[in-house]
Amino acid sequence: MNSELKIFTPIGMLGYGFSESIFWSTIADGIDAIIVDAGSTDGGPSKLALLHTSATSEAYKRDLGLLVKAAHLYRIPVLIGSAGGDGANAHVDITVDLIADIVSSHGYRSLNVVSIHAELDKEIVRDAFHADALRPCTAAVPPIAHSDIEDAPRIVAQMGHEPYVKAMKEHPDFDIIVGGRSYDPAPYAAFCIYRGFIDLGIAYHMGKIMECGALCAVPKTPEAMAIVRKESFDIVPLRPEARCTAFSVAAHTLYEKSRPDILPGPGGSLHLESATYEQLDDGRTVRVRGARFLAELEGKYTVKLEGARMCGYQSAFVGGFRDPILISQIDDFLDRVRAMIQEAIPHPYELEFHVYGRNGVMGSLEPETDTISKELCIIGRAKASTQAEALHVSHVALTCCKHMSYPDQVATAGNLAFPLIPTNMPMGAVAEFCIYHLLEVEDPTAFFPNHLHIAQGTGSGARYLEDVPCTPPSGYGYLGNMASVIRSKNAGPYELTFDVIFPDERMFALVKSTAILHAEAIARLYHIKPIDVLACVWWAPANAFKATIKRKIANGSFGEADTHGSAQHIPLLYLTVPIPRDS
Known part of the structure; x- marks a missing residue:
C-alpha cells in the first residue's frame, strides 16, 4: 500500500x-x-x-x-x-x-x-410500501402514496x-x-x-x-x-x-x-464537528483532519430511493412590459388576464406568470412587493393534460397580455414586446418528483x-450593496456588507438552504452576538411558518450561519421559478443588523 x-x-x-x-x-x-x-x-x-x-x-x-x-x-x-x-x-x-x-x-x-x-424492480418498492417500510428522506418530503410508485416510470436507489x-x-x-x-x-x-x-x-x-x-x-x-x-x-x-x-x-x-455538521448518506452519517482545516505553507x-463516519446500527442500513413522474405538458411565452401606466397596475392587469382565460378555457389547466422586475425570481418569498422596475419581463407558463391544450392556454394568455386594454391606456397598438418567434412555444412534458424516501436493506x-x-479496440496500448441607493437605519448595517458570502441553494428537491459566511472570527462573533439570526427571524424574512424552518445552525469552523427551509414547490416542478434555488438569498443581503457601539 x-x-x-x-x-x-x-x-x-x-x-x-x-x-x-x-x-x-x-x-x-x-x-x-x-x-x-x-x-x-x-x-x-x-x-x-x-x-x-x-x-x-x-x-x-x-x-x-x-x-x-x-x-x-x-x-x-x-x-x-x-x-x-x-x-x-x-x-x-x-x-x-x-x-x-x-x-x-x-x-x-x-x-x-x-x-x-x-x-429497482417496482415489486420491491411495492412490497416495502405495503410493509410500511418507506419513510420520507427529510421532514420536508411528503409521505409516499401507492400512486407515486405506479406513476414513476423508473425508480433508482x-x-x-x-x-x-x-x-x-x-x-x-x-x-x-x-x-x-x-x-x-x-x-x-x-x-x-x-x-x-x-x-x-x-x-x-x-x-x-x-x-x-x-x-x-x-x-x-x-x-x-x-x-x-x-x-x-x-x-x-x-x-x-x-x-x-x-x-x-x-x-x-x-x-x-x-x-x-452532520451529513447523512447510505449506511451512516459523516460527522464534521471535530474536523480541522490547516492552511499549508x-x-x-x-x-483536513478529524471527520468521523458513524455507521447505522446493524440491520438498519438505509438507501434513498428517487422517482419522478410526468404530470402533463407545458408551453410558454416571453415578453416585456415598458409602459409605466400598465406597470403601475400590473397586478390588477394580470388578475383580469386570468379571469378572461378562465372564461375562455373549458378544460383543466394551470397558469403561472413569472414577472421579472417584480417577484419573478423569488415568488412568494419576495419581501419587497411594493417595489417595481421601469420595465418588466413576463414569462407565462401553462400546463395541461396535452400539449395542444397547454398551447391553447398560453395562446389565450399571450393574446390578452398583448392586446387587453387597461385604465388610462394611451398606447393602443399593443402592450407586449416579445423577442422570440414563434411567440407561443411548446415546452414538452413537465415532470415532478414523487419518490424521495428511505428504505432499509440487509445487503448494501x-x-x-x-x-x-x-x-473493443484495435490498438495497444465584489461587494454586494455598494451601489444600492438605499442605506440602513442609523446604528444598523446590512448583513450583505458584513458577510463575505451569502448564498442560497437546493439541499435536495424539497429543501432550500442558506449560507452566510463571515470574513473573520470577529465579524462572525459580532453578528452572532446580536441574536438577529434565528429560526423565527428566517420564518419572518421569508414569509413562512416557523415549523418550515428545518435547520438553523451557527458553524464556527467556517465562521458561518446556515438555515434550511422547506421548499414551497419541489425543485423542477410546475410553477418553480428558481430550479437550482440559487437566487433566493436576496432578503438576507438587506437584513439590518444592529451594530454594537463598541464595534
Missing part, C-alpha cells in the same frame, strides 16, 4: 467541460485515479421521469474522450458516478456505449468497462461505496467504472477503501469536497486534486489563479446541505449489480 493516494477531479459535473492543458499536465505529474460525478437532483425531475440528461451528447463525448484517452495511454482508473444525471440504467448503458465508440473510433487498446446499475468496492474486487483489471445513481462521494470513498485507506471519515469527507471539483477554491474553478493519507487529506486547486484556504474549504461543507493547499450491494463490458 502506498503512503498516499492522488485523486484528480477535472470537473464537478461530467459534460460541463474543463481545461485540456491542465488535464494532461496533471496526469503527467502522476495520479492514482480520475473520479468524476455526473449526476444530481439539482436540475429537477425531468431526467428521471423523461430520461433527459444533464448535458448534451456532444458535451459528454468531449469530456469522455479525454478520460478514455487517459485510461488508454496511462492505464489510470476512471470512476464515474450517477451517469447521465439521474443514474438510470439507460444512461449508464449510453455512457458505456459512448466509451466503446471512442475506443473503437480512435484505435485505442481494448478497455475493461464495468457498469453498475441502480434501478442511491448507492454508497459498497457496490463500487465490490465491482473493483470482482474486476481488478478494470479501466473504467460507470456507476448508476450514487451518493456523490461514494466513488471517492470506494477507491480509497479499495486501495487500503479505510478511514471512512477521511474518505467520505474528501469525496464530499472533491465531487464539486475546485468549487471550494477562491475563485471557484473546475479542476482539483486530493492527496489522501491515513489520517488526513489535502485539497489543492489546479488553476494557477486559484487557491484553497482553510476558511474556503470549511465553508464548502455548508454548500447545498441542510446542515454543515504554499498558500493554496488545505490539509444487493440492488446494484455490476456487469463487465469489453470496449
